[in-house]
Amino acid sequence: MSNRIQDIQGFLRNILMTMIQAGDVVLDLTAGRGRDTLFLAELVGEKGFVHAFDIQEIALQETQRLLSEYQLEDRVRLHHCDHSRLLEKVQEPVQAAMFNLGYLPGHNQDVTTHATSTISALTAVFQLLRKDGVIALTLYRGHPGGLAEAVAVEDFLSDLPRRQYSVLRGEYTNQIPNAPYWILVQKNKGDNE
Structure with a gap:
């Protein structure tokens, strides 16, 4: 695992390590x-x-x-x-x-995740x-369709009932515009399913 804050996946994995058990x-x-x-x-x-x-x-x-x-x-x-x-x-x-949205690096960039299927x-x-x-979720905004997907996913998540879910977002503030960012969603304990 990476301890660098520039490594979004490593950062998310460190969090997930505390939440997933054998x-x-x-x-x-x-x-x-x-x-x-x-x-x-x-x-x-x-x-x-x-x-x-x-x-x-x-x-x-x-x-x-x-x-x-x-x-x-x-x-x-x-x-x-x-x-x-x-x-x-x-x-x-x-x-x-876990969702790592966008396209498969090194392969066809026309094959990407899309807002409709991701929200489904x-x-x-x-x-x-x-x-x-x-x-x-790791969201990428820099490729064609990426920004639209990120906006749609974020809009969808922002409408979740706050008593049932906690939604947290993190992003770089000193990086290139449309840099990747992450969102964590937790189902709150004790609420009805």
Whole structure:
């Protein structure tokens, strides 16, 4: 894990390490190169489970290769579909979900996440999220469509009932315009589901 504040994923992982326990079920809604999936598989341990989603076969191949290298593939199910189809694939309660929005670095930048499917996936996660569960999102605004997706996701999250959810946002204030930023959402303990 990185201790540099310039590393958004490392920062979010440090937070998630305090919220995910061995035996938990968690989601990686944008498997990408598999780094978040691997991190989650290590956290949940032998009795936990990770569901990882991606629309690109190459992303799932890279994720599978990484999991095999660390011998953790038995803790993960890879789903080759849009993350908006979450409820078709997962019905059990989850402790955490990660979204790393945008496109797969080094590959076709025309294949990106979109506001409509991301908001559908978030809506599905809310149905599965346990009390005290958390969602970590990394949003990128610098590519075509990225800013529109970020604005739509943020608008959607800002309308969540504050008694049921806490939403926290962090971003660089001294970096390039439209730098990546993060949002954490926690389902508040004690409220009805």
